[in-house]
Amino acid sequence: xxxxxxxxxxxxxxxxxxxxxxxxxxxxxxxxxxxxxxxxxxxxxxxxxxxxxxxxxxxxxxxxxxxxxxxxxxxxxxxxxxxxxxxxxxxxxxxxxxxxxxxxxxxxxxxxxxxxxxxxxxxxxxxxxxxxxxxxxxxxxxxxxxxxxxxxxxxxxxxxxxxxxxxxxxxxxxxxxxxxxxxxxxxxxxxxxxxxxxxxxxxxxxxxxxxxxxxxxxxxxxxxxxxxxxxxxxxxxxxxxxxxxxxxxxxxxxxxxxxxxxxxxxxxxxxxxxxxxxxxxxxxxxxxxxxxxxxxxxxxxxxxxxxxxxxxxxxxxxxxxxxxxxxxxxxxxxxxxxxxxxxxxxxxxxxxxxxxxxxxxxxxxxxxxxxxxxxxxxxxxxxxxxxxxxxxxxxxxxxxxxxxxxxxxxxxxxx
DNA sequence: TCTGGGGTCCTAGGACCC
DNA sequence: TCTGGGGTCCTAGGACCC
Numbered sequence: 001x002x003x004x005x006x007x008x009x010x011x012x013x014x015x016x017x018x019x020x021x022x023x024x025x026x027x028x029x030x031x032x033x034x035x036x037x038x039x040x041x042x043x044x045x046x047x048x049x050x051x052x053x054x055x056x057x058x059x060x061x062x063x064x065x066x067x068x069x070x071x072x073x074x075x076x077x078x079x080x081x082x083x084x085x086x087x088x089x090x091x092x093x094x095x096x097x098x099x100x101x102x103x104x105x106x107x108x109x110x111x112x113x114x115x116x117x118x119x120x121x122x123x124x125x126x127x128x129x130x131x132x133x134x135x136x137x138x139x140x141x142x143x144x145x146x147x148x149x150x151x152x153x154x155x156x157x158x159x160x161x162x163x164x165x166x167x168x169x170x171x172x173x174x175x176x177x178x179x180x181x182x183x184x185x186x187x188x189x190x191x192x193x194x195x196x197x198x199x200x201x202x203x204x205x206x207x208x209x210x211x212x213x214x215x216x217x218x219x220x221x222x223x224x225x226x227x228x229x230x231x232x233x234x235x236x237x238x239x240x241x242x243x244x245x246x247x248x249x250x251x252x253x254x255x256x257x258x259x260x261x262x263x264x265x266x267x268x269x270x271x272x273x274x275x276x277x278x279x280x281x282x283x284x285x286x287x288x289x290x291x292x293x294x295x296x297x298x299x300x301x302x303x304x305x306x307x308x309x310x311x312x313x314x315x316x317x318x319x320x321x322x323x324x325x326x327x328x329x330x331x332x333x334x335x336x337x338x339x340x341x342x343x344x345x346x347x348x349x350x351x352x353x354x355x356x357x358x359x360x361x362x363x364x365x366x367x368x369x370x371x372x373x374x375x376x377x378x379x380x381x382x383x384x385x386x387x388x389x390x391x392x393x394x395x396x397x398x399x400x401x402x403x404x405x406x407x408x409x410x411x412x413x414x415x
Numbered sequence: 416t417c418t419g420g421g422g423t424c425c426t427a428g429g430a431c432c433c
Numbered sequence: 434t435c436t437g438g439g440g441t442c443c444t445a446g447g448a449c450c451c
Contacts, residue, residue, distance in 0.1 A: 038419055054418040099451045183449045216425055245420060292417070296445060403419060411421040
C-alpha cells in the first residue's frame with residue numbers, strides 16, 4: 001500500500017543570520033541578530049537565549065547581553081536564496097518555492113538519474129554546503145505535510161527520512177503545534193479539550209473538531225492527523241493579492257500624517273502591479289490604532305486599477321471613512337494597503353478608458369491622462385536608473401521606514 | 416516596555432438575482 | 434402577499450504561514 005517517499009522539503013537554517021556568519025567569519029559561533037530596532041532574524045546561538053525574529057531589539061539585548069547586531073546584506077540573501085533553490089532545480093523541475101529560503105520538490109521522476117530520494121536529499125545538502133557555504137535541512141517523506149514536519153525535526157543542519165511504513169508512529173507522538181495550520185490560538189483551543197499530540201488529535205471525533213475550529217479547519221486538521229494529505233507540488237502559483245504596510249510609531253490621525261504614507265505604499269504596490277500587468281479591482285485598507293486594535297475597510301471597483309495616484313486616493317477615502325467611524329481613536333500606529341482580485345495579463349492601456357468611466361476613480365479626462373502618463377514615465381526612469389532616481393516629492397522625505405525597503409522586497413511574492 | 420512586513424485562506428452576514 | 438430555496442458577490446474580521 002505504501003508508496004515511495006519522494007517529496008522533499010528543504011529549508012535553509014536561520015537563513016539571514018547564517019549568511020551574515022558566512023560573510024563575516026568573526027561572527028561564526030556567536031549570538032547575532034540581523035536588524036536593530038526589531039530583530040529580523042537570529043542565529044542559533046542567539047535563539048538559545050530566547051531571541052526570536054520580530055522581537056524588539058531592546059528585549060533581545062536583555063535576553064542576551066552579548067548579542068551582536070548586524071545590518072543586513074539583503075542583496076546577498078536574495079542571491080543565495082535563489083542559488084539554493086536552483087540547486088534543487090538541478091534535480092527536478094517540480095519545485096514549489098514557499099519563500100526566500102524554503103521549497104518543496106517532488107523527485108519521483110528523477111530517481112533513475114540521481115538515485116533514491118534520500119540520496120538526492122544528501123546531494124542537495126552537500127552541494128548547498130560546498131557551493132554556497134550554508135546549512136540546509138531537508139525532510140523526505142511521502143507527503144508535503146510529513147516532509148515539512150521532517151525538515152523541522154531535522155533542524156539544524158540535518159536530514160530526516162520518514163519511512164512510509166512508520167508514518168503514523170512518527171506523526172502521532174509529535175505535538176500538535178508542529179502541524180501546518182496549528183498556530184497559537186488553535187493550540188490553546190485544542191489544549192482546552194486535552195489534545196496535546198497529533199496522536200490525541202487523531203482520536204478526536206471529526207464533529208468535535210469542526211465545532212471547535214470551524215468546518216474547514218476542523219476537516220483539514222482531521223485529515224492531516226490521519227495522514228491524509230493529498231496536496232501536490234505546484235511549481236507555479238500566481239499571487240492573489242499584493243500589499244504593503246508601514247508601522248509608523250504613534251502618530252496623530254491626521255491628513256498630513258496618513259496621506260504621505262499612503263502615497264508611498266500605493267507607489268510601491270502600483271509599481272509592482274504595473275510591472276506585471278496585473279491591476280486589481282479590490283482595494284483594502286487597514287488602520288491599526290495605538291491600542292493595537294485594527295480596522296479594515298475595502299471597496300471593489302468595476303474596473304481594475306494600478307495607477308499610483310488613483311490607488312492612493314481610494315486608500316485615503318477608505319482611511320477617512322475608518323477614522324470617521326472611530327472618532328475616539330486619535331492615534332494610529334500602522335497603515336496598510338492591499339490590492340486583490342488581480343487580473344491576469346491585463347492590457348494596461350485599457351485601464352485608462354475604463355478608469356475614466358467613473359469620475360471618482362479618475363476625476364477629469366486630462367488629469368486622468370496626465371496621471372497615467374506620469375506613472376509610465378516614472379516606471380521607465382526607475383527601470384533605467386533605480387527606484388530612488390525619481391518619485392513623489394512629498395514622499396521622498398519624512399516617511400518613517402522601520403525596515404529597509406530591500407528587506408520588504410525579499411518578502412514580496414512574484415506577481 | 417505590547418513585534419515588522421508580505422502573503423493565503425476561511426467565516427459569517429447581507430445584498431441581490433433567479 | 435407569504436413562503437421557500439439556491440447561488441454569487443461583497444465586506445469585515447481572524448487565524449495562520451514565512
